[in-house]
Amino acid sequence: xxxxxxxxxxxxxxxxxxxxxxxxxxxxxxxxxxxxxxxxxxxxxxxxxxxxxxxxxxxxxxxxxxxxxxxxxxxxxxxxxxxxxxxxxxxxxxxxxxxxxxxxxxxxxxxxxxxxxxxxxxxxxxxxxxxxxxxxxxxxxxxxxxxxxxxxxxxxxxxxxxxxxxxxxxxxxxxxxxxxxxxxxxxxxxxxxxxxxxxxxxxxxxxxxxxxxxxxxxxxxxxxxxxxxxxxxxxxxxxxxxxxxxxxxxxxxxxxxxxxxxxxxxxxxxxxxxxxxxxxxxxxxxxxxxxxxxxxxxxxxxxxxxxxxxxxxxxxxxxxxxxxxxxxxxxxxxxxxxxxxxxxxxxxxxxxxxxxxxxxxxxxxxxxxxxxxxxxxxxxxxxxxxxxxxxx
Amino acid sequence: xxxxxxxxxxxxxxxxxxxxxxxxxxxxxxxxxxxxxxxxxxxxxxxxxxxxxxxxxxxxxxxxxxxxxxxxxxxxxxxxxxxxxxxxxxxxxxxxxxxxxxxxxxxxxxxxxxxxxxxxxxxxxxxxxxxxxxxxxxxxxxxxxxxxxxxxxxxxxxxxxxxxxxxxxxxxx
Ligand SMILES: C[S@@+](CC[C@H](N)C(=O)[O-])C[C@H]1O[C@@H](n2cnc3c(N)ncnc32)[C@H](O)[C@@H]1O
Numbered sequence: 118x119x120x121x122x123x124x125x126x127x128x129x130x131x132x133x134x135x136x137x138x139x140x141x142x143x144x145x146x147x148x149x150x151x152x153x154x155x156x157x158x159x160x161x162x163x164x165x166x167x168x169x170x171x172x173x174x175x176x177x178x179x180x181x182x183x184x185x186x187x188x189x190x191x192x193x194x195x196x197x198x199x200x201x202x203x204x205x206x207x208x209x210x211x212x213x214x215x216x217x218x219x220x221x222x223x224x225x226x227x228x229x230x231x232x233x234x235x236x237x238x239x240x241x242x243x244x245x246x247x248x249x250x251x252x253x254x255x256x257x258x259x260x261x262x263x264x265x266x267x268x269x270x271x272x273x274x275x276x277x278x279x280x281x282x283x284x285x286x287x288x289x290x291x292x293x294x295x296x297x298x299x300x301x302x303x304x305x306x307x308x309x310x311x312x313x314x315x316x317x318x319x320x321x322x323x324x325x326x327x328x329x330x331x332x333x334x335x336x337x338x339x340x341x342x343x344x345x346x347x348x349x350x351x352x353x354x355x356x357x358x359x360x361x362x363x364x365x366x367x368x369x370x371x372x373x374x375x376x377x378x379x380x381x382x383x384x385x386x387x388x389x390x391x392x393x394x395x396x397x398x399x400x401x402x403x404x405x406x407x408x409x410x411x412x413x414x415x416x417x418x419x420x421x422x423x424x425x426x427x428x429x430x431x432x433x434x435x436x437x438x439x440x441x442x443x444x445x446x447x448x449x450x451x452x453x454x455x456x457x458x459x460x461x462x463x464x465x466x467x468x469x470x471x472x473x474x475x476x477x478x479x480x481x482x483x484x485x486x487x488x489x490x491x492x493x494x495x496x497x498x499x500x501x502x503x504x505x506x507x508x509x
Numbered sequence: 510x511x512x513x514x515x516x517x518x519x520x521x522x523x524x525x526x527x528x529x530x531x532x533x534x535x536x537x538x539x540x541x542x543x544x545x546x547x548x549x550x551x552x553x554x555x556x557x558x559x560x561x562x563x564x565x566x567x568x569x570x571x572x573x574x575x576x577x578x579x580x581x582x583x584x585x586x587x588x589x590x591x592x593x594x595x596x597x598x599x600x601x602x603x604x605x606x607x608x609x610x611x612x613x614x615x616x617x618x619x620x621x622x623x624x625x626x627x628x629x630x631x632x633x634x635x636x637x638x639x640x641x642x643x644x645x646x647x648x649x650x651x652x653x654x655x656x657x658x659x660x661x662x663x664x665x666x667x668x669x670x671x672x673x674x675x676x677x678x679x680x681x682x
Contacts, residue, residue: 214654
């Protein structure tokens with residue numbers, strides 16, 4: 118079982134700058150004395166704040182009724198003693214019981230409100246979770262798989278591994294891995310309910326077993342420590358404004374001696390012939406556009422640094438280029454069409470780009486498609502693969 | 510065990526999933542057993558739920574409360590049996606443990622409170638009250654926050670069985 122006694126199972130913290138008291142972990146005391154210091158910290162925080170105290174329980178995985186009552190009492194008492202004070206309890210949609218349980222408090226004291234922290238993890242979220250990305254992801258995975266199936270064994274993939282695919286999207290990668298490598302278990306996590314619905318439907322329709330799709334937040338997962346031999350996270354670190362937080366979580370759930378495998382792009386290195394110049398210009402602009410939404414699609418070559426700084430060793434990095442010569446050039450063209458749609462459409466509009474810019478921006482995608490479909494043309498999309506081992 | 514009888518008519522069949530038995534003495538020797546057992550069983554039975562991680566978290570949360578209730582039994586001898594079975598979206602926990610005759614009565618009453626429609630009201634009152642949550646309040650909370658239903662069955666010897674149905678698959682995000 119998990120190493121209960123090695124780690125403190127819960128933590129409370131007060132952040133004076135944000136007037137935020139946070140409780141995380143598993144809190145199941147037998148007697149309230151066990152919570153003494155934490156309760157004192159809460160009382161103390163209440164004594165110091167003005168206006169609003171945020172009570173953050175987003176990372177609270179478990180709390181028994183004894184502990185719930187002890188913390189609630191202090192908050193409820195404070196509401197009575199200090200009518201000037203408001204409490205905002207921040208729960209997570211991922212932990213099923215917290216919103217209900219803490220939600221009861223607002224029925225008792227109107228100065229307590231409960232907010233489910235959810236959609237806005239990072240600035241670009243909307244585009245990726247519910248936007249037009251599903252068709253892109255399908256075709257992308259189909260093309261990258263031709264390379265990755267050969268690459269994965271060099272990064273710790275082998276039959277029987279227990280693996281997790283974090284930010285799994287619509288689950289295509291998990292399905293392909295399941296068929297090719299027969300891991301003993303795959304947990305696949307994403308924060309898009311529609312993608313997960315899709316993934317589960319595919320699993321049912323094709324009678325695929327052994328993949329557990331789960332709704333969660335990659336930066337604060339409910340998964341236990343040290344349970345996976347291989348943790349994959351593909352094309353996703355690059356969309357978070359703070360990738361190091363996700364890596365920390367990937368590290369945490371990986372077994373010592375296991376590996377974390379990440380793939381990322383460097384969009385400005387997309388290339389094509391003919392019409393190389395126009396293509397290069399557009400993909401440089403793609404990188405800037407994402408940067409505007411605090412996403413770093415130039416992350417690929419920085420993977421090594423990120424993995425080292427997250428504490429991994431035995432780091433392996435390689436690159437491959439998806440090209441129009443892998444399989445059907447039309448697949449390549451389809452991906453570019455989808456990129457153009459989202460990047461030069463929704464995203465450019467949201468940034469407020471003028472028609473002149475958008476026209477030139479689109480032209481580069483057109484040219485990339487032209488290169489891909491040209492009988493003598495060549496078009497490429499480079500990907501950086503990196504993995505690191507969690508030290509024993 | 511096998512002494513729990515179900516209504517012969519109308520009751521759907523629950524498929525057994527897992528069972529853990531232990532001496533009540535062993536169980537009450539350490540508080541953390543509640544946590545271990547609830548976490549372990551939750552993980553085992555959640556793997557084929559539509560969202561295993563979420564299901565396991567919810568199940569463990571509810572089951573732990575039930576175990577903490579059983580932990581407070583005043584009877585020192587006999588067996589604790591935890592049995593989990595499933596019918597569709599509902600998981601059933603049957604917790605059999607020895608208890609004193611007066612406790613038996615207490616559980617009967619608590620179960621009828623839980624079923625009552627003022628359950629929510631009673632629960633809210635207790636949260637705003639001073640006392641640490643009683644066993645009754647803990648059971649109420651399961652009904653209020655997890656849509657659990659509870660009934661009490663007589664078991665062999667000095668034991669009773671708490672039967673809790675948890676429709677966690679249907680619980681909204
Ligand atoms: C660019 S997609 C990559 C999907 C998939 N790995 C692939 O290669 O096709 C990024 C994915 O991250 C998911 N995501 C975004 N924020 C997340 C979060 N906080 N927790 C978990 N998943 C998240 C999105 O829903 C989306 O499916």
